[in-house]
Every structure is written in structure tokens, then in C-alpha cells.
Amino acid sequence: MSEQVQQEVKKEEEQKQLTEKQEETKKEEKKEERKTQTKEVEKERKKSTKKEKENFEMVVNFRRVFMGRRTVRAKRAIKLIRYIVHRHFDAEKVIIDPLLARAISTNGKDKIVRKVRIAVKKVGEKTYLVRLAIKQ
């Protein structure tokens, strides 16, 4: 009798161990699933943040504007901005914010700034609004 009892006890212990192992594996699987889910969620968030980014900032260098007649530099600088935005975004209409035009010729029409940081925003079908990018 005593042997039978011992065997039963052993079996019970083995079963317990098995169930414990199974539970552990299940827990691990759940953890991995959660990790993958969180990673996916993070990826989606990143994507959404990328999509939500409306303004595209770029620096326009007026090096080539300085060549040529001095009195039409400001005009040429604005033309250059239009050309660059047209080339980069495939834009048909480029609207330039008056503040940006003012910022270019802060030191006068003959002595324009060397570089300007612009923020470009899409406002319609092939229409873009260009503003001065201000550091926050």
C-alpha cells in the first residue's frame, strides 16, 4: 500500500510540475505578444507622427543671388525661393509670406541675408505656402 501511495504522490508532483511549466511558457508567450504589440503600436505612432508633420523645413542659401546687379538682390532671392520650392515639391503655385520677404531684406535691398530657414506647407493641389521658420 505504502508503495502505491508513494507512486501516486510522485505522479501528482510530476503533474504539478508539468502544469507549472505550461503556465510559465504561457506567461512568457503572453509577455512576448505584449512586447510585439507594443512595438507595433510604437511603429504606428511613429508613422502617424511622421504623417502629421505638416511643415517641411529647409535652409535656402543665397550664395548665387549675390552674383550680378546689387539693386535687384531681394527680388532675385524671392525668385530663388520660388524656384527651389517648385523644384523640390513639384509645385505650380508658391505663396510667399510677407514676413519672409521682409526678413530677407532686413538689412536693406542691397545687403540681403546670406541664408534663410523656411517652412513649407501644402495648402492646396500643387499649391504651397512658404513661411519663415522660427526656432522655438
Added chain:
Amino acid sequence: MIVDKLSIFGTDNIGVFIFTNDKYTIMPKIDDKEVIEKIQEVLKTEIIQTTVARSILVGVLVSGNNDTILVPKTILDDELKIIKEAAKDVRVEVVNIKPTALGNIILCNTNAALVYPELTDIELERIKKSLGFEKVKRGTIANILTVGSVAVITNKAGLVHVDVTEEELNELSEFFKVKLDTGTVNFGSAFIRSGLVANSNGVLVGSSTTGPEILRIQRAFSD
């Protein structure tokens, strides 16, 4: 169509190092496994790792389409052997002409080819013979002589220099029998071949290509 960013040898000008068609990709030897996996994943081709004329600028020196790979006369025998052994489905032709940067001077897909305008008649005939079709003509794109460097054209679509006129674009589109679009790569570079590698399965662009540029590329190469 998958579009992905890539940078090799620490530069964004990936097009000068890589040549691809729908079956094979030829590129110099790289130890970085991630880069190779990425190329295989996007372009879905077999990769042949070799130099051409002891130079790693494979994209500049090699040209071709899905049926033929054109290599310059300066290629070494060992390199030719490696390419021929690996690429058994396609013909590998050595073009015996004076210029050796075939990637720069020949722009072709399976239907037609546009070549450098200063090639002689004999050289043009040799290119026709090695390509295997008669629809080969001399020409320029946006007044640039090296036609291979300013455009990438596959059997489905293509991207051309941004300063090309509408008439020119329509002409090219009719000539190659694919829809074409204009654009830039690598933050404003108009030399598209230097920053873009494409076949019918996917597109790789240089890592400094901006969001709006990638959108234009996706629009151009989408089915």
C-alpha cells in the same frame, strides 16, 4: 512597390555602386550583411559581388536591361567570368567602344535605348548589335549629354531630370513605352542615377532623400 532608403560606403550616392535589372544585382563586395539583406528584400534579385576593371563604381561602368548586361572593354577576365557564371539567364556582352562608363552613356530598358550623342556610327552599330534590337538613337535629356546619369527607366516606369520640358518628356515616354515622371533625389540632386536604384520589384534611394521627394518617386514608380 517598395521604396526604401540606403547608404553604402558612407555615402548617399548608391546608384554609382549598384547596377540592377529584374534578375540580378551587381555590386562591389560588402561585409555588411544588413545592407545585402535590405537590397535582396527590396529588389528581390540575386546578388553578384564583384568589381569592374578593379573599380567599385559598378553602377557607372555597367549598363543593360533584363535580357542583356553590357560591360566595358576594360573589364578583367576574372570579373567577366564571375558575372557570366552567376548570370546564366542573361547575355553578358563586352562592348568594344572608346568610352567605358556605359552606365553614364547608355539609358535603356527592354524596348529601346538612348545613347550619348557624340558616339560614332560604328560605336552605335556595336551597341545595337550587343543589345539585340534596332531601336537605339542618340539624344540628350534637358541638354545634358550623359543621358544615363540623369534618368532611371525600368520596364514599368521611370524618373527623369527635373528640368526636362513637357514635349521632351512625352517624346521619351513614347520612345521607351513607359510612363515617365520628373523628380530629384538626395535633397535636390537632379542626377537621378547617382541616388536611385530601381527595377520592377522595388526602389532604393539614397538616405538623404527627403519625404516630398520619396512621395514623388513613389508616384512615378507606382503601378
